[in-house]
Amino acid sequence: RFVNTEFFAAWIEEITAAVRAGRDHLTELDAAIGDADHGTNLDRGFTAVGEALAAAPPRTPGALLVLVGTTLIRKVGGASGPLYGTAFREMGKAFGEAPEISPAELSAGVDAALAGVRRLGSAAEGDKTMVDALAPAAAALSRAVRDGLKPEEALEAAATAAAEGARATVPLQARKGRASYLGPRSVGHEDPGAASTALVFGALRAAASRG
Amino acid sequence: RFVNTEFFAAWIEEITAAVRAGRDHLTELDAAIGDADHGTNLDRGFTAVGEALAAAPPRTPGALLVLVGTTLIRKVGGASGPLYGTAFREMGKAFGEAPEISPAELSAGVDAALAGVRRLGSAAEGDKTMVDALAPAAAALSRAVRDGLKPEEALEAAATAAAEGARATVPLQARKGRASYLGPRSVGHEDPGAASTALVFGALRAAASRG
Amino acid sequence: MKKLINSAGSLVSDALRGMAAAHPSLRVDLENAVVFRAEGARPGKVGLVSGGGSGHEPLHAGFVGHGMLDAACPGEVFTSPVPDQLVEATKGVDGGAGVLHIVKNYTGDVLNFEMAAELSGDEGVEVATVLVNDDVAVRDSLYTAGRRGTGATLFVEKIAGALAETGAPLAEVARVAREVNERSRSFGVALTPCTVPAAGKPTFELGETEIELGIGIHGEPGRSRAAMGEAREIARVAVDAIGDDLPPSGETLVMVNGMGGTPLIELYVVFAEVEAYLREKGATVVRSLVGNYVTSLDMQGFMVTTCALTGELTRLWDSPVETPALRWGR
């Protein structure tokens, strides 16, 4: 099954709602090992994204995600603004002008997002960043598509992998971002960016189960 | 019975001990309606008084009290420094060069102290200041002497009057000193300077019962 | 209580050591606890001496220098200095033209300065005194110790200091100092109490949604308690309290002063509201200060101080000043 612009708009709506609902939790996670703004940052960003999409609704999935990414870069600031912004932009660019996106293309788009985040932040898996949720999600999605799973199952697998990846950051010592300043004291806390990435993939599953 | 320099030195010792023991309480009273320093101020002052008396022990009651007063003025600051300093100085000056002081002279000395405080601070009774303890103590002492009471009884009467005067400041609204800034909110608290004056007269009774 | 101190008893002298080390422009007499200008008294220039309890930094020692004070006498925390200290300062700054004592109107300050003035007179120094009493929160002056001296102290010190620098005689310097005080008003608001180190605990308690209105600068509670609101509302309460006493008009100098524990970003928010509201009421803010100038230890809150300027006062305000905490024009 192919998905269209509407699907991606629904995804963004789901993310926006999840971020709004999870804002205080994300900020608390960030207070423990960062600077207490991650929830506020993303909430501000996706509010702006909603306005941007409403002002000039894009025609293609690619254009939509590029606009989402650009808006995040323009409005969020901090580490997560450029990183999430780049992720959405790279995914959008991978989709090109295509009006509909196949599961394989979606998977390739998530891979592009991961590559963009990796390039910009130069974090490896295990550094206790959003990469620890994004990388397993990308891998799970790609595996599911290769194995011919149904789209819903594939997205379920990606969401589960992202959530597990986020949870798995708890025992890690941070090596990137602000949490790295804490050294061993960063151990025992979930990475806020990984937690928000889990919300992003949970929202993808939710968007799929909408239609 | 006449009292000598030793008696007044004992009085100062008793005051010093009472102020030390009551310091935090006095400061708390001052925190409620002033600036939280009355106990610290007097403690600092009487510590300096002890040093000054030890360095050059005065020969007469008058010289001793003038030195006490001068030291308080030099070391305390705030409102209570000049006021208590003047009180002791005026009392000392009233005693002149006399080596021994009669009950009537003692009473006149306390009257001089009261007059000095009144002149300097221009507070009337009922303004919720140290005058509300000092004035009734002076009056009680003078009455007791006139009525021919024994010195111990006279000092007991003065101490009781000072303590009652201090307690009676609780319902008053302050019209002098910092507490006056609070207006009606000064009602319901004991005046710290009246409370310390009660300690001073309690110490006088204690000094008398020593010998 | 956590404080960056060695002990409550040594706080003032330790801080004076720090000032001495930090500011070569000052000469700190540690024994007498007096902060002088390094260059000493200038013959023919009126000397300006101010002082008061510590805990209000940078007031007063931070304002010693060209164009402002000649000497400052810090007392113990929230306790006025003692006469000896003030006499030492007064004698030290006398250049033969007399000395102006700038005294905030508190019983303790008044009494100690009075004694010092008398003693200095005995030693042949001519002393004039200006009493600062700008705080409109204290209304009923017949039945109180009168209005407190707060933020306007800085204005008086700056403007009288500028005039003294020109070689003006003592009477003139005292006149302008009094004029500044008469044209100035203050009103303060606390979000939290402060903690006097020797006392070891907060001077009062305030709930999570309560504020104190009409506070002074000694951690004392204010005239009343109110519910916390937006900066805009609280700023208006302060400006209204000032305006009830002296309606704002004309060219105005405004200070939004932090009480010590409030971040500068919040003081700018308050200033934005104060300036807009004064404009709405017909006054024009032509000069301003935003920052921590007359503080109350770690208290959170602010004080608004206004001064209705004249041409002369504006000129003197603009004159060069070079002190640790206020500096422009050279």
Added chain:
Amino acid sequence: MKKLINSAGSLVSDALRGMAAAHPSLRVDLENAVVFRAEGARPGKVGLVSGGGSGHEPLHAGFVGHGMLDAACPGEVFTSPVPDQLVEATKGVDGGAGVLHIVKNYTGDVLNFEMAAELSGDEGVEVATVLVNDDVAVRDSLYTAGRRGTGATLFVEKIAGALAETGAPLAEVARVAREVNERSRSFGVALTPCTVPAAGKPTFELGETEIELGIGIHGEPGRSRAAMGEAREIARVAVDAIGDDLPPSGETLVMVNGMGGTPLIELYVVFAEVEAYLREKGATVVRSLVGNYVTSLDMQGFMVTTCALTGELTRLWDSPVETPALRWGR
């Protein structure tokens, strides 16, 4: 949480309105959230742009003016500014001689400035970047995002700003900026956490007798927790941490910087101890700053920043500067 704000969302723009009203020497672009010098770009002069999250006031906007920055970009509280904002500032200050970006080393700041530099380059502005990373509390730079930029930012802004004022070329200004950073070290201590307005509660919890050692300027906990001690002991911990990395020697510039909620009198106590200990270790404090310059909202605590001076750096430090928060020589 009690804050003098209208709302957490409007805090930064409300404060910018306040800055605009308070400082005629600044031009505040409220739409883009950029603070410029009122007089605009000077042809032939290298432009200096700095920026970062808000909550560190007076850094950076308080340092815009003659002899220091040409523009500052405040982000949301503790959140780096966005590329658009930085591009606007960069274009606005370019006088044809290129622009220096002064960036504190945080992932967010680095990424956003990088993007802005690229975009500005596309629009024909030559940009050089200096990364400030003076905080010795972060040790292991291979396995972290590297050292944080803290107090030295002020030194870099002041000294590079002074050189830019002389008309020096971009490469020279960048060189001196890097040199200042290389010669500077910082170490911070917190007595209390701070409260980010949008978060509404303190960033961490500390007991009545605990302090955090090795903190940054974003309310993050430090490297370790320790027992509260005397100012002398704590000051020595900070100086030792700096000295372990760069042994103090020679003529030294020292800042004892308050984190926003600590009274100035305590900072002077700390400075006295820092100065004495550095002297004991063989360094001479020849220039100093004591006050709240690089803050962390309402946090109580301090940071020591040292810079091993050279003749050139001292001369540039002494050059005139005229900004809202740092001013001398004119």
